[in-house]
Amino acid sequence: MMTYHLFRVGKVWHYRFQINGVRVQRSTRDTVKHRADIVASRAYRHARTWSRGDTPIPTLRELVAQWLIVHQPTASRSHIKIVDAFARLHLYELGDVLLDEVTTERVEAARLEHIRSHAPASVNLWLKVLRLVCNWAVRRKVIPSLPFEVKLLKVQKRPRAVLSVAVAQQWLAEVDRIAGAGRGVAIAVRLMLGIGLREAEAITAHWEWLDWDRQIYTPGITKGREADPIPVPAWLIDYLGPMRETAGLIVAKADGRPFAHGFTRRTMLRANEACGVGHITAHRLRGTFATLLSEAGLPVQTIQRVMRHKSPLTTMAYLEVNMSQVVGAQRRIADRVGFRSNAESEHSGEEVANAVAESA
The missing domain is CATH 1.10.150 (DNA polymerase; domain 1)
Structure with a gap:
């Protein structure tokens, strides 16, 4: 009994068959009938082997x-x-x-x-x-196991930008200037920097999720489906206060509609150029938030909870090295070993001279 049917469209052979009432029709991509017959036979055999219910194995x-x-x-x-x-x-x-x-x-x-x-x-x-x-x-038991074994490529990691506290105010001022009368971008940027929201979470942020008395924000639409409260710093409360509403989107267009994904990118890139800072994006603002918490002495477990990560390894990937702490450690190591640079010796001599002059 014929299990499948071969037919030609132009010079190319096609096949069709039916399994459990489901019709399958595809091209063999071959112009020679005996080779096309092999392709059709294999396709039919696999479809019969792996069919589940009324659905044959898919492409x-x-x-x-x-x-x-x-x-x-x-x-x-x-x-x-x-x-x-x-x-x-x-x-x-x-x-x-x-x-x-x-x-x-x-x-x-x-x-x-x-x-x-x-x-x-x-x-x-x-x-x-x-x-x-x-x-x-x-x-779903469509196939018994992964049908291939291919490893990921080794990728050279690149330095990631963090918004320096020294230029943060200047950078925010540039964002405000570039954004103009529309305050949506300015508000979203501060939500990402101040409480570590993802851009998508800033887009969906609601006034009713902000507890003004306790100064706590609990995002109601998140990537991981969690609803963990986040403390809101006083400066951000002061910034949002004049715009306070009882309900609705915190970040919205003039007509009340939500912004699209990526709406902050162009403004931030222009602010980066104006201030001469690195490639600060929405994701790097979240990384800046995590890094500043780490530099302030918070343990990884606490930062993980605030960032709403499932694993501390994910949180650690966000944290950048505080180079000022590294410099301090290097100096302490040099003192223990007995190394002194010329610059440090001269600086030390100036401090001694100043101290003597003040005591005289």
């Missing part, structure tokens, strides 16, 4: 589409955006491959295609998304 493109449908209501907007871009732009030759035929060799070939126009960090993100959707298929 990678179909799997990602299913993942987006299932996770659209629950995953964060940024997460959905990343997977959607992967589906639209970066499937390469893997898109129409049946899931259990996504081999190591095919993944490596697609990764080589991706790396031609993307940075290594982007290539690793691409691989993580591929693993994400394939592991989801494993959990």
Whole structure:
């Protein structure tokens, strides 16, 4: 009995079959019938082997589409955006491959295609998304295990910018000047710097979540679905006070609508250039918040709770080294060893001379 049907469209052979009432039709991408027959036979065999209920094993493109449908209501907007871009732009030759035929060799070939126009960090993100959707298929028992083994690339880490306290006021003034009459960006920037909100959390911040008496803000829409209170510094309370409302968005357009993701970026980049500071972005403002807490002496566990991270390792990745503390430690080590630089000797001599003059 015929299990599948081969037919030609132009010079290329296609196949179709039906399993559990579900019709499958695809191209073999081959113009020679006996080779096309092998492709069709393999596709039918795999579909029969891995079919679950009424759904045969999907192609990678179909799997990602299913993942987006299932996770659209629950995953964060940024997460959905990343997977959607992967589906639209970066499937390469893997898109129409049946899931259990996504081999190591095919993944490596697609990764080589991706790396031609993307940075290594982007290539690793691409691989993580591929693993994400394939592991989801494993959990749903569409396939028994991950069908490929490809390691992440080793990526050279780059120095990350932190907004210096010495220029913070000047930088905020530039943000205000560039933003002009619209205060949305200015408010969002202060929420990110003052209480460590993500940009998405600043966009969805509500007045009713701010306890003015206790000076506590509890974000109601977060990446990790938690609702942990965050102390609000007095300077931020003073800044928000004149704009106080009983309810609604804290950061909103003139017509009351929310801003889009990334709305603070252009203003911050212009402020960076005007003040001569590093690449401060919404994410780096959150990193600045965490680093300043660390420099103030807070333990990692406390910062982890304020940042609402699931793991302290994530928190530690946000913290930058306080170089002034390193310099102080170097001086103490030099004193113990007996090293003295010329500059320190001259400075020490000046201090002694000044002390003698004052006592005379």
